[in-house]
Amino acid sequence: MNTQIAPNRLSRRQLLMGASTLAGALALSGIAPRFGSAAAIPKHVLKAQNLDAQILPSDWPKTPIWSYADTHPVPVLRVKQGERLQVLLQNELDQPTTVHWHGLRIPHAMDGVPDVTQAPVQPGETFLYDFKVPDAGTFWYHPHVNSSEQIGRGLHGALIVEEHNPPQVDRDLVWVLDDWRLTQDGTISDDFTRGMDISHGGRTGNFVTLNGRASEPLKVRKNERIRLRLINVANARLFGLNFENHDVHILALDGQPVPPHRPKYDMVLLAPGQRADVILDCTQDAGSTHRILDIVYENDTTVFNELIYEAGAPLHASPPGPVPSLAPNGLAEPDLDTAENHEIIISGGAMSRMQGAVYKGEYRPIGELVKDMRIWALNGVAAHTAAMLPMLTFAKNKSHIVTIKNESMFPHPMHLHGHSFRILTIDDEPVLHTPWADTVLLGGHGTAQIALVADNLGDWLFHCHVLAHVQGGMTSVIRVA
Numbered sequence: 297m298n299t300q301i302a303p304n305r306l307s308r309r310q311l312l313m314g315a316s317t318l319a320g321a322l323a324l325s326g327i328a329p330r331f332g333s334a335a336a337i338p339k340h341v342l343k344a345q346n347l348d349a350q351i352l353p354s355d356w357p358k359t360p361i362w363s364y365a366d367t368h369p370v371p372v373l374r375v376k377q378g379e380r381l382q383v384l385l386q387n388e389l390d391q392p393t394t395v396h397w398h399g400l401r402i403p404h405a406m407d408g409v410p411d412v413t414q415a416p417v418q419p420g421e422t423f424l425y426d427f428k429v430p431d432a433g434t435f436w437y438h439p440h441v442n443s444s445e446q447i448g449r450g451l452h453g454a455l456i457v458e459e460h461n462p463p464q465v466d467r468d469l470v471w472v473l474d475d476w477r478l479t480q481d482g483t484i485s486d487d488f489t490r491g492m493d494i495s496h497g498g499r500t501g502n503f504v505t506l507n508g509r510a511s512e513p514l515k516v517r518k519n520e521r522i523r524l525r526l527i528n529v530a531n532a533r534l535f536g537l538n539f540e541n542h543d544v545h546i547l548a549l550d551g552q553p554v555p556p557h558r559p560k561y562d563m564v565l566l567a568p569g570q571r572a573d574v575i576l577d578c579t580q581d582a583g584s585t586h587r588i589l590d591i592v593y594e595n596d597t598t599v600f601n602e603l604i605y606e607a608g609a610p611l612h613a614s615p616p617g618p619v620p621s622l623a624p625n626g627l628a629e630p631d632l633d634t635a636e637n638h639e640i641i642i643s644g645g646a647m648s649r650m651q652g653a654v655y656k657g658e659y660r661p662i663g664e665l666v667k668d669m670r671i672w673a674l675n676g677v678a679a680h681t682a683a684m685l686p687m688l689t690f691a692k693n694k695s696h697i698v699t700i701k702n703e704s705m706f707p708h709p710m711h712l713h714g715h716s717f718r719i720l721t722i723d724d725e726p727v728l729h730t731p732w733a734d735t736v737l738l739g740g741h742g743t744a745q746i747a748l749v750a751d752n753l754g755d756w757l758f759h760c761h762v763l764a765h766v767q768g769g770m771t772s773v774i775r776v777a
Contacts, residue, residue: 338382338424340373342395344439344451345388352482352503353510359482361450362389369508370453372470377432377457383425385417392416395425396440396713397455398569399551399734402427404754407713409440411683412755412773416441431625431716432459433551434470434525434571440682444499444531444763445488448477450508452529457551463620465523465575466611472508473526473566475501475533489767494669495646497706498532498568498762504590506601513585513602516578517611523547524574528566531763534707534737536563536592537600541580545619548573552716552732553622560728563591567709567737569761577616582607627716627732628693628749635695635747638688640758642738642770644672645704653678653769670769672704672760678769682757686775690750697747705740708765712774714756717748735761750776 342365348358349368364370375381387393394417396408406427410416417423435455439446454470462468477485477499493499505511516522524544528535544564545556550571559565564572580586580603588601643650652661653673660678665671670678675687690696697720702708716732723742736744759771 338384338426340381340383341386342383342437342453343386343388344393347450349450349508351476351505351509352478356482359476359478359484361484362446363450364453368450369472372454372456373437374456374458375429377429377459380426380428385423385425387417387419387421390419391442392418393439393441393446393451394423395437397425397435397437398711399433399435399571399716400427400455401430401714401716401752404714404752404756407754407756408437409682409713409757411681412757429457431551431627432457432622433548433553433625434527434573435551436472436527436529436571438529440757444767447529447763448488448499448531449484454525454527456525459623461623463523463547463575463622464521466520468523468525470525471506471527473504473506473528473530473535474508475504475530477501478503489669490764491669493532493764494768495671498764500532501530504533504598504600511601513604515604515606517606517608518578518580518582519610519612519615520578521616522576522578524576526564526566526572526574528568528570530568532568534568534592535566535590535600537566538563538589538591539576539603540586540589542576542578542586542603544574544576546572546574547619547622549731550716550733550735552627553624554729554731556619556621557728565592565737567707567735567761568763569709569711569735570733570737573622575619577619578603578605579615580605582610625732628751630695630697630718630747630749632695632697632720632747635697636691638696638698639675640687640698640700640772641675642672642700642702642704642708642710642760643676644678644769645706645765648704650703655769656680665769669767672765672768672770674758674770674772677772679771680769682771682773684773686755687758687772689775689777692753692776693749693751695747695749697745700736700738700744700746702738702740702742707737707739707742707762708770709735709737709761710744710758711735711761712748712756712758714752714754714776715748715750717746720745720747752776
C-alpha cells in the first residue's frame, strides 16, 4: 500500500462565592469527589502515557502517540447497564489531565472537568472515577485538559454499556473514526495552537484511521447481520458514511435508542463527539466487494473502507428479518408546554461580524481578542477557563427549551455534559423522531432547538466539540440548581 501524507467584568470573589455555593449543594446531595490510591487498584486502569504505535501501514515507522494503555488501539471498555464502574487514572504524562465520560449522565464529581468537577490530575498522580452507569449505549471517554492536543495525540477510548437484552446480531463491532495530522516522517504535527485552525474550521488531519490504524477491509458473509457502533473522536472532521449497495438502519444516536430507520441521504453523518449504532445486513453475493464511502464533503468523496464478501455458503439460509428496536433508557421527557425558554448565540471566527466579547471579566474589542486567539464567544463571552460563572441557570427537574443560533459560517457540534436532550428542530425544520442526543450539529449560519429536563445537579459544560474552537473561547457553563 502506497501511503502519502499531505503537507499541510467578574471578580475572583464573585466566582469563588458561586463555586462554593455549588460545592455546598453537591456535598448536601451526597456527591463528593474521591481521589484514587495506588493501594487499592480497581479492575480498570487507564494509564495516560507515551507510546509508539503503528498508525500508518506496516512499511512505515511507528508514530509516537499518547495512549491510555500499553497497546494500540486501547481495548474497548465494556460494562453492563446499571453496574458500578471504577476506573483508576494514572497520569504518566508531563502535563495535567483528566477523564471526561462523554455522553454519560453521571454525578457531577465524576465528569472530569478541571477546576469545575475536580482538580486536574498532575503528573505522577492518580484519580479514581467511581459511578453507576445509568444508560445502555455507545459512549467514549477523553481528557478535558488541553483537549485539542491530548485527544489529537491519541488519548481517547470507547465505552460500551451493554443492554440487559441486546438485539440478536452475528457480530457487534466498534468502529472509532479519527484523523491525524502527520508530518512527512510519520510523527504528529505539534501545531496545536495554529491560528488558522482556531479561527476557521478546526484542526483536520491528513490521515484517516479506523480503530487507530489504516483501515482494513471488513470481511463478511452473505446474510450476516452486524451491529456497528460508530464513534467520531476526531478534533474537527465530520464523517458521512455511505454503505454502497446496502441499506443500513440507525438504532441509536449518541447512545440513545431511536426507532430503526434509514439515514437521510443514505449517509450516516457523525460530527466530532457524536456516535451512531447501525445495523448492517449483508445481503449481497459471495465474492463481491462493496465500498464504504465518505460523502460528507461535497465534491470530495473518498473510499473509507470496503466490504468483502467471503466465498462459500451464506452464513444463514435466509436474509435477516426485521430490524429490532432497542429498549429506551428511561430519560425524563421535557414538557414543551411548560418549558422555560433560553437562547444561545454563537459568534466569532474568521470573516465574522463580531466586534468584541467579554474576556476575563471585561469587554475587549476584537483586535485585543485576536492577540490571545480568543475569537469565539457564546452569548458574548469568550471563555478563558472552564471555572466560570454560568451562562444559563436551569431550575432542577424543570423542562427547558434552548434555541441555539450560529452566527458564523462554520459548523459547530455543540455538546452538553451531564444530560441528554431532545433535538426538536434543525434550521427551523422538525427533526425525524426528535432523537435524544448529547451533541447537536449546527451548520454555518444554522439554528437548532433542543429540549431537556434538567435533572442532574451541578455546573455542566456546554461547548463546541471542534476542539480548536474550545481553545478559541467557545466554552460555557450551564448550572442546574
